[in-house]
Amino acid sequence: MSASRPFVSLATDFGAAYSAICAGVVYSITPDANVLVLSDEITPYAIVEGAMLLEQALPYLPVGVHVGIVDPGVGTRRYPVGIATGRGDLLVGPDNGLLVPAAEALGGVVRAHRLENPAYRLPEVSTSFHGRDVFSPAAAHLAGGVDLAEFGPATDLVRLDPPPAAVRDGELETIVLYADQFGSLILAAGRDDLTAALGDLPFGTDLELAWTGPDGIPRTARAPFEETFGRVARDEPLLWIDSSGRLGLAVNQGSAAARFGLGESAALTIRSL
Structure with missing residues (x-):
């Protein structure tokens, strides 16, 4: 990851306006970040579709921090997580299986931590917009050099397990x-x-x-x-x-x-x- 222009990507089912808000949060915390909205058009709530997009797309992007948000369980007991990968990328999003296929395509999961430290969230966290209040600030701080372990305890990950053909x-x-x-x-x-x-x-x-x-x-x-x-x-x-x-x-x-x-x-x- 470039120290001078850290790379951050965003893939969401939010549509343009809410995704732009997330990009704005990243810029406000890490102004020198290079932020790409990979997609804001994932079908709403379609976790598998989002996972397949990330798996297919992220190997072609620069090493960086990649945010994926398709989160029908926002505000529930599902955890926000960050994942370090073998290639050196960091993935940020909900622990609902969305991020794991992409992590495996980027060299595998090296470690995963819950994003619980309030120092790396916005001061007020809503129950319905963790993209703005939790995931985007986490991505910005990671891009700025904060170690993933500072965000919270290590965790296992929920995985998508479609039945084999x-x-x-x-x-x-x-x-x-x-x-x-x-x-x-x-x-x-x-x-x-x-x-x-x-x-x-x-x-x-x-x-x-x-x-x-x-x-x-x-x-x-x-x-x-x-x-x-x-x-x-x-x-x-x-x-x-x-x-x-x-x-x-x-x-x-x-x-x-x-x-x-x-x-x-x-x-x-x-x-x-």
Whole structure:
């Protein structure tokens, strides 16, 4: 981390105005910080979506202090935490699983501490805006050189544990992790899972999708496994490997979430025809 211009990133589900307030708090405490709002558009309350964004994005950012806030449990007994990583980054946010995948992508969790020391919070802490009152001040003080151990006791971390994909001969069963802003469904399976279940598929191979609709009725559809969206016609579905290496279900210039009625944690089975 640069001693002259410490780097701080912010990723929230707050929208622009509240995220800007958080950035302002960082600047007010550590004026020489270089603050980047990575995203203020995470789907509200979508912890898994936020975790996947941080995991994918933070390895491409400079070493620094990275704040992640998707916090439906704000004001409850969940802890605010700071995490030191193997790469040298410090992650700040709620202890609800949001930060752990990114920490693992940054060399693993070296240590974690609760953010409890009132010296590194704002003088008044609300019950509903810990982004402003707890997380942003903590990030600013960390960027300014305060040691993580000064913030509070060491702690274990809550982890996200999506069920692994079930690989069977000719069939792959997985769940939807989240729908991105385009309505594409990112699945809890990767290219290796697909290959283990269905073999080394050439692009263009048609596959069968099976799921249960919100009304409880079983449904099926077909979609090809393709390399790019442009290989299918507009409004047609496809399975593809996204930029993070995960399997996804999309509709070219449309929404797979709307087309198939699938959302977070929905089960999907992919079969050979």
